[in-house]
Amino acid sequence: MHPDCERVLISEKEIQAKVAELGRCISNDYAGKELLMIGVLKGAAIFLADLVREIAVPTQYDFMALSSYGSAAKSSGRVRILKDLACEARGRHIIIVEDIVDTGLTMNFLAENLSSRDPASVKICTLLDKPSRRIKPVKIDYKGFVIPDKFVVGYGLDYGDRYRNIPCIMVLSPKIYTNKGE
Ligand code: IMP
Ligand code: MG
Numbered sequence: 568m569h570p571d572c573e574r575v576l577i578s579e580k581e582i583q584a585k586v587a588e589l590g591r592c593i594s595n596d597y598a599g600k601e602l603l604m605i606g607v608l609k610g611a612a613i614f615l616a617d618l619v620r621e622i623a624v625p626t627q628y629d630f631m632a633l634s635s636y637g638s639a640a641k642s643s644g645r646v647r648i649l650k651d652l653a654c655e656a657r658g659r660h661i662i663i664v665e666d667i668v669d670t671g672l673t674m675n676f677l678a679e680n681l682s683s684r685d686p687a688s689v690k691i692c693t694l695l696d697k698p699s700r701r702i703k704p705v706k707i708d709y710k711g712f713v714i715p716d717k718f719v720v721g722y723g724l725d726y727g728d729r730y731r732n733i734p735c736i737m738v739l740s741p742k743i744y745t746n747k748g749e
Pocket of ligand 1: 666668672673718719
């Protein structure tokens with residue numbers, strides 16, 4: 568247990584089992600095809616690394632970086648590309664891999680952006696879904712866990728770039744992000 572966290576929401580074991588299940592599902596759906604998985608930096612890096620090793624079809628991966636929360640626990644509402652793909656999206660079967668879909672602003676933007684590059688297909692895979700705060704609609708094709716409206720960290724998810732290396736998903740204590748004028 569981390570001192571800045573309230574409780575464990577999802578254990579390492581539960582994450583592992585879910586990642587394996589998602590990998591099986593994706594492998595079945597893309598049998599005979601080649602995949603391009605696109606991880607959203609930095610949060611999705613750990614999930615992507617585990618997920619690609621559970622996928623049985625030929626898979627390449629790349630990363631994009633988008634502006635999002637910065638160090639605050641609130642969304643700015645604007646999305647910008649900070650780092651684009653190093654490879655071509657045209658003609659590829661793409662799965663966007665994200666750590667969490669919250670307001671949906673990031674995924675809504677990214678799915679539209681990648682769809683405009685003439686790919687063969689675009690689907691969305693997220694480890695966590697926080698539907699209670701959705702502002703923009705997002706069609707999630709592969710979903711790990713639906714979570715309540717709590718700020719969570721670990722397994723790649725951060726607050727102020729910290730806590731990413733916690734191996735499970737934990738609820739951050741509100742005292743960490745309140746009383747800071749955010
Ligand atoms: P959205 O654009 O509001 O859907 O936010 C997506 C991004 O916000 C995610 O990629 C995360 O980086 C961040 N985010 C949203 N909720 C949480 C949370 O509970 N913990 C950590 N990061 C979060
Ligand atoms: Mg993120």
